[in-house]
Amino acid sequence: MKPHNDFLEALRWDSNGLIPVIAQDHQSNDVLMVAWMNREALALTVAENRAVYWSRSRQKLWRKGEESGHVQQVHEIRLDCDEDVLILKIEQVGGIACHTGRRSCFYRKLIDGQWQSVEAVIKDPSDIYQ
Amino acid sequence: MKPHNDFLEALRWDSNGLIPVIAQDHQSNDVLMVAWMNREALALTVAENRAVYWSRSRQKLWRKGEESGHVQQVHEIRLDCDEDVLILKIEQVGGIACHTGRRSCFYRKLIDGQWQSVEAVIKDPSDIYQ
Structure with a gap:
């Protein structure tokens, strides 16, 4: 019996057992990124009060x-x-x-039919991932 | 030659030829819904300056x-x-x-382990879809 995890059952997990998740800044409401969770990732996110995703590329909790x-x-x-x-x-x-060192992953804007970067890199990725 | 539609080629369409799209209020930044587009839907969205999606349930442009x-x-x-x-x-x-008559589709919030509706129905769906 895990009644505290009943909220997991309400979700429509896709054929890979995943659900897309939008991470939004709680103050500005800016969308910062989109990632994926499986049941375990969501349960951990709730338990730890920090975002835990499922990495589709690495096939493990992130x-x-x-x-x-x-x-x-x-x-x-x-x-x-x-x-x-x-x-x-x-x-x-x-x-x-964003792994590019920008605030948000949505840093490109469609301008005159082209995707143009409109957000600065805050920190060089090589300084983030060492 | 359709150079004005080159922006379609930059996208990573999924195996069904679709991409998820977050509709966000341009002023409040509130996320209102998530839907899907195929290439035609996005080209029409850009051309008409209004959202045109691909309905996965009805398998047609929406x-x-x-x-x-x-x-x-x-x-x-x-x-x-x-x-x-x-x-x-x-x-x-x-x-x-939202088709439920609410401002946003994201009207449920996780509170004490349960999904609770926190946004009012503005208009009865039976009055919206006649």
């Missing part, structure tokens, strides 16, 4: 910030009407969510 | 608001570092994005 120090502290978790997307409202430690 | 009147006027389009998620910054006509 405690956001484990290498970079750019931990995401969770303020709120939201679910959509189709039960197949989550939002984490988070506080981004270090102010950098 | 001009958001075609039934409800709740059109989404596009102010900005963003792309993430992995080229596999888009953000549309939009103006939500009618102030209702």
Whole structure:
């Protein structure tokens, strides 16, 4: 009996047992990144109050910030009407969510038919991942 | 030759030829919904300056608001570092994005281990879809 984890059952996990998660700054509401969780990742996120994702490329749990120090502290978790997307409202430690060293992964904007970078690199990735 | 549609080639379409799209209010930054686009939907979105999605359930183009009147006027389009998620910054006509009659699809919040509705229904769905 784990009644405290019943919220996991309400979700429509995809065929790989995953759900997409939008990480949104809890103050500015800026979307910082999108990643994926499996059941264990979401249970750990709730238990530890920090974002824990499932890395599809590495096929393992990914405690956001484990290498970079750019931990995401969770303020709120939201679910959509189709039960197949989550939002984490988070506080981004270090102010950098993207592996490129930018604040947000959504740093390119469509301008005159081209994707143009409109956000500065705050920290060189080689200084983040050592 | 369609050089004005080169931006479609930069994206990593999934095995079904789709990409997830976050619709975000251009002023409040609130995330209103997540839907999907194929190449045609995105090309039409850019050409018409209003959100056109691909309905996975109906397997056809879905001009958001075609039934409800709740059109989404596009102010900005963003792309993430992995080229596999888009953000549309939009103006939500009618102030209702969700088919439940709520402003946002993300109306449930995890509170004490349960998903609880924290946003009011603005308009009865039976009055929206006639």
